[in-house]
Amino acid sequence: xxxxxxxxxxxxxxxxxxxxxxxxxxxxxxxxxPPRTIxxxxxxxxxxxxxxxxxHNNVEVIENFENKGKSYSRNVGITRSKAPFIQLIDADxxxxxxxxxxxxxYLIQNAHVDAVYGDVxxxxxxxxxxxxxxxxxxxxxxxxxxxxxxxxxxxLHSFLFRRSYFDKAGLFDERLVTSQxxxxxxxxxxxxxxxxxxxxxxxxxxxxxxxxxxxxxxxxAYFNALAVELHANTLFYFKNNGYRxxxxxxxxxxxxxxxxxxxxxxxxxxxxxxxxxxxTRTIQLEQNAIYNTMEGVFGGKITERILRFxxxxxxxxxxxxxxx
Numbered sequence: 142x143x144x145x146x147x148x149x150x151x152x153x154x155x156x157x158x159x160x161x162x163x164x165x166x167x168x169x170x171x172x173x174x175p176p177r178t179i180x181x182x183x184x185x186x187x188x189x190x191x192x193x194x195x196x197h198n199n200v201e202v203i204e205n206f207e208n209k210g211k212s213y214s215r216n217v218g219i220t221r222s223k224a225p226f227i228q229l230i231d232a233d234x235x236x237x238x239x240x241x242x243x244x245x246x247y248l249i250q251n252a253h254v255d256a257v258y259g260d261v262x263x264x265x266x267x268x269x270x271x272x273x274x275x276x277x278x279x280x281x282x283x284x285x286x287x288x289x290x291x292x293x294x295x296x297l298h299s300f301l302f303r304r305s306y307f308d309k310a311g312l313f314d315e316r317l318v319t320s321q322x323x324x325x326x327x328x329x330x331x332x333x334x335x336x337x338x339x340x341x342x343x344x345x346x347x348x349x350x351x352x353x354x355x356x357x358x359x360x361x362a363y364f365n366a367l368a369v370e371l372h373a374n375t376l377f378y379f380k381n382n383g384y385r386x387x388x389x390x391x392x393x394x395x396x397x398x399x400x401x402x403x404x405x406x407x408x409x410x411x412x413x414x415x416x417x418x419x420x421t422r423t424i425q426l427e428q429n430a431i432y433n434t435m436e437g438v439f440g441g442k443i444t445e446r447i448l449r450f451x452x453x454x455x456x457x458x459x460x461x462x463x464x465x
């Protein structure tokens with residue numbers, strides 16, 4: 142069916158993006174291969190985002206009327222769409238005109254591939270006009286799963302998905318308020334999804350020059366940890382233990398980050414315990430050698446309690462750009 146009628150739908154989850162939504166819709170519709178339908182899931186906007194989206198043809202707007210989160214909203218769009226291919230994008234981002242047609246061709250020619258992704262380029266709208274940064278290429282990353290365990294650097298809209306991706310991996314985890322894509326990408330790869338990289342096919346990511354609120358940093362630290370922790374037991378043994386050490390390193394680093402943003406010691410201890418659950422060797426982080434020495438002497442949990450005083454002082458001095 143896909144080869145006889147190759148088309149895709151777009152799913153946009155949006156909240157209070159009245160000033161950006163039309164540009165994104167027009168960008169998608171002017172691509173070399175426009176989508177059949179753009180599903181705009183308005184997640185409780187207080188502005189005129191939904192009305193602005195309805196001005197355009199081939200757009201279906203679903204309003205939640207209250208904020209239910211990105212995971213819920215994206216799942217609604219993916220489920221309501223019946224397209225064999227899906228493009229996900231945020232309401233303030235853009236894509237290159239050739240992106241979807243080239244990625245669609247690749248998926249049609251490679252029927253075993255569940256998703257394909259390309260590169261990303263960040264941009265900022267300033268008083269002097271739009272400024273583009275150097276493109277980020279993923280061609281130098283040999284192992285996507287290893288990268289995702291360490292850190293998610295992938296842009297959501299750099300992908301084009303075959304529906305089989307979601308059939309195999311499932312939908313977004315609605316318990317996560319952030320890091321949802323990282324968790325799903327990890328789950329997809331350990332579930333057997335075939336994901337390929339194709340150079341180029343630029344996805345444009347809009348950066349906003351806004352200050353970061355301290356509570357948001359605490360939230361991100363928690364859900365970044367949860368995205369990996371949820372799959373740690375599988376990752377420890379996945380592909381003949383090939384991801385065991387990187388998973389241990391990441392969990393330990395996530396515990397450090399949770400401490401840095403003053404999360405509870407209960408959460409921090411849980412991550413440290415998980416990191417050491419399959420191996421008792423001291424984990425060497427790529428950080429201050431003194432901290433690693435401390436861990437070798439006192440253990441991870443006591444080390445983090447000692448460091449808490451430093452992190453509190455860092456925040457009071459505004460070292461992270463935020464103060465509690």
